[in-house]
Amino acid sequence: MSQLKDTLFRKIEEQRPRVTRLLKEYGQVELDKVTIAQAIGGVRGVKCLVTDISYLDPEEGVRFRGKTIPETFAALPKVPGSEYPYVEGFWYFLLTGEVPTMEQTLEVVADFQARRPVPQYVFDALRAMPRDLHPMAMLSAAIVVMQGESIFAKRYNEGMGKGDLWDPMYEDSCNLLAKLPAIAAYIYRLKYKGDTPIPSDPELDFGGDFAHMMGIAPPYDDVARMYFILHSDHESGNVSAHTTRLVASALADAYYSLSAGVNGLSGPLHGLANQEVLRWIQSKMEKLGGKLPTEEELERYLWDTLNSGQVIPGYGHAVLRRTDPRFSAQMEFCEKYLPNDDLYRLVKMLYKVAPKVLQEHGKARNPWPNVDAQSGVIQWHYGITQYEYYTVLFAVGRALGVLANITWDRALGYPLERPKSITLDMMEKTAGIQ
Numbered sequence: 001m002s003q004l005k006d007t008l009f010r011k012i013e014e015q016r017p018r019v020t021r022l023l024k025e026y027g028q029v030e031l032d033k034v035t036i037a038q039a040i041g042g043v044r045g046v047k048c049l050v051t052d053i054s055y056l057d058p059e060e061g062v063r064f065r066g067k068t069i070p071e072t073f074a075a076l077p078k079v080p081g082s083e084y085p086y087v088e089g090f091w092y093f094l095l096t097g098e099v100p101t102m103e104q105t106l107e108v109v110a111d112f113q114a115r116r117p118v119p120q121y122v123f124d125a126l127r128a129m130p131r132d133l134h135p136m137a138m139l140s141a142a143i144v145v146m147q148g149e150s151i152f153a154k155r156y157n158e159g160m161g162k163g164d165l166w167d168p169m170y171e172d173s174c175n176l177l178a179k180l181p182a183i184a185a186y187i188y189r190l191k192y193k194g195d196t197p198i199p200s201d202p203e204l205d206f207g208g209d210f211a212h213m214m215g216i217a218p219p220y221d222d223v224a225r226m227y228f229i230l231h232s233d234h235e236s237g238n239v240s241a242h243t244t245r246l247v248a249s250a251l252a253d254a255y256y257s258l259s260a261g262v263n264g265l266s267g268p269l270h271g272l273a274n275q276e277v278l279r280w281i282q283s284k285m286e287k288l289g290g291k292l293p294t295e296e297e298l299e300r301y302l303w304d305t306l307n308s309g310q311v312i313p314g315y316g317h318a319v320l321r322r323t324d325p326r327f328s329a330q331m332e333f334c335e336k337y338l339p340n341d342d343l344y345r346l347v348k349m350l351y352k353v354a355p356k357v358l359q360e361h362g363k364a365r366n367p368w369p370n371v372d373a374q375s376g377v378i379q380w381h382y383g384i385t386q387y388e389y390y391t392v393l394f395a396v397g398r399a400l401g402v403l404a405n406i407t408w409d410r411a412l413g414y415p416l417e418r419p420k421s422i423t424l425d426m427m428e429k430t431a432g433i434q
């Protein structure tokens with residue numbers, strides 16, 4: 001058994017009695033109450049999910065396994081000559097909560113390299129799709145088309161007991177993760193680079209190989225590592241994480257579950273917002289003949305967008321109540337590597353103007369930027385100007401978090417998710433209206 005799997009199993013055995021005790025001795029303790037506004041309003045704020053992979057504090061932002069973003073970057077082993085950690089070491093950390101040594105990290109790197117080859121039929125399937133299909137639809141289809149590879153589904157059909165299902169879920173998760181960079185890069189080169197895929201370099205790490213297959217020179221390898229880690233997890237109530245987990249709760253395998261989660265990420269209020277930010281900015285610049293808007297022009301554009309009933313993409317959040325630290329982490333990167341980039345200057349101007357406008361508008365509970373307000377700019381700078389592709393990058397990162405979550409869900413024996421619904425009549429009766 002690998003050191004990662006061994007450590008994971010030890011951690012699982014530590015956590016199982018905690019769940020059993022909570023259920024048996026404290027199962028009736030109330031965690032929360034649900035109001036009518038919450039039931040109608042997307043279950044906002046109701047504490048009814050459990051995960052240890054990450055936690056989102058409204059003021060502080062996300063912590064992965066208890067560590068803030070800067071703490072996470074500082075703690076994990078770095079790729080030699082790079083400023084950012086191995087994605088593989090981060091996977092070890094997300095799964096186990098332990099910071100791996102360099103040796104443990106390199107074991108995962110080698111394990112992922114061995115799992116990396118993508119079945120030819122995935123590429124054939126991608127080639128058979130309409131070339132103008134959205135890259136998120138291509139990614140979701142490429143993931144689900146591999147469902148026949150699922151070890152989880154095989155073991156389940158062979159009658160494997162519930163308590164052991166975490167093992168094939170872990171195996172499927174590692175297999176899927178290791179293949180995602182090649183699939184994502186293939187989609188990019190097929191759609192936007194004249195059908196010129198670049199084969200994987202078996203010596204490279206997850207982020208390095210992705211940059212290589214995209215055909216983009218360093219420091220894009222570090223951009224990829226940073227990007228995948230930043231987008232990985234945001235506790236389990238967000239649409240992509242929750243969808244993945246919900247589907248997996250019916251004991252669907254990782255291929256079905258991740259494909260479903262990727263579909264959820266494709267909504268413009270969720271992961272697609274990063275493409276929308278660029279689309280929104282570009283549309284203004286086109287109207288100005290390619291010029292950057294002034295602060296006044298930008299403010300007017302913000303009001304025009306709001307007055308036409310649309311949202312300002314990249315701003316607001318269902319949980320956060322301050323600037324997203326993932327936005328700040330990317331801003332730090334921009335300050336260092338692309339301080340004079342026009343688009344970055346515009347994003348900074350937007351950061352100055354938009355919160356004021358949103359506050360004055362008075363609807364959004366959080367007028368501050370989220371991760372999506374910043375991430376497209378970096379990609380654009382390194383040549384990925386096809387903004388409809390940005391959510392694919394988000395999805396590769398998000399796979400780390402959601403696959404860690406569903407592995408743990410099976411380890412802790414969490415059951416089928418099935419909240420109760422009521423009718424409007426019943427709700428009115430409860431409210432004393434009828």
Ligand SMILES: CC(=O)SCCNC(=O)CCNC(=O)[C@H](O)C(C)(C)COP(=O)(O)OP(=O)(O)OC[C@H]1O[C@@H](n2cnc3c(N)ncnc32)[C@H](O)[C@@H]1OP(=O)(O)O
Binds near residue numbers: 269273319364372
């Ligand atoms: C990775 C991620 O998923 S991060 C989020 C990415 N999404 C975006 O950036 C899209 C723009 N933002 C939004 O649409 C929202 O802020 C969401 C979807 C992220 C959160 O939604 P909610 O939790 O419902 O936010 P909130 O409680 O603040 O909403 C209250 C009102 O303010 C509006 N509002 C919230 N954010 C914005 C915004 N950026 N621009 C305009 N209006 C907004 C909501 O649409 C809602 O209006 P309504 O009462 O007419 O329905």
Ligand SMILES: O=C([O-])CC(=O)C(=O)O
Binds near residue numbers: 237
């Ligand atoms: O937490 C959320 O609801 C949305 C988000 O930022 C993410 O999933 O990364």
